[in-house]
Amino acid sequence: MRIPLIIYLGAAAEAAPLIAAAAVRRRQRGARLWVLAWCGALVFADGLQLWLALHGVRNIWVGYVATAAGALVLWGLALWQTSATERLTLQVTTVLFLVVWVVLTLTLDDTSDLSRAGNPMANTVCLLAAAWTLLARSVRLRGDLLAHDWFWVSAGLALYFGLWSAMDLMRALLFGHDMALMVRLQEVGFVLNIVAFLAIAWGVTCPAET
Helix, strand or coil: CCCCHHHHHHHHHHHHHHHHHHHHCCCCCHHHHHHHHHHHHHHHHHHHHHHHHHCCCCCHHHHHHHHHCHHHHHHHHHCCCCCHHHHHHHHHHHHHHHHHHHHHHHHHCCCCCCCCCHHHHHHHHHHHHHHHHHHHHHHHCCCCHHHCHHHHHHHHHHHHHHHHHHHHHHHHHHCCCCHHHHHHHHHHHHHHHHHHHHHHHHHHHCCCCC
């Protein structure tokens, strides 16, 4: 089956925050640096998957590794929390996230097939962390939301992880049953993927908080 162009574009959008960070020529640090490291991991994983596919090698396992990189997002979001308790909670969650992901992947998943446990858990945890950051900081802010890097980045992350949490469910239901519908859902998903990474890219161009 020929891969639709939008899927290539959606995957390429993951490089948008890296390009934006390079374009502003501003040193990235703190939470933004961790999120950019995650974007770099996704870009590398996409490139590796494409190379393996072109050489006829199964590449589903690469997606597992890319999902584990969500730990970088959790650690970055921890740095955007406004209290020491919230920050420590997310840092502990990052460690537990990796432990639980490894256990679920080794015991319930098959890395030659789509994940039914480890990756859905990882996407859900990252969604909750991004949504919490967005909500908690928004309700405490007195000023223009749109001027803050954390707003755009956490909103883009919430959209990304919310999208792929839903896609995990859809793929589990449709894989091997209705491939045509699954590809259509993938196309819609990658359109939203572009929106998510453009939001993150805009966020890394905003003035960083000190």
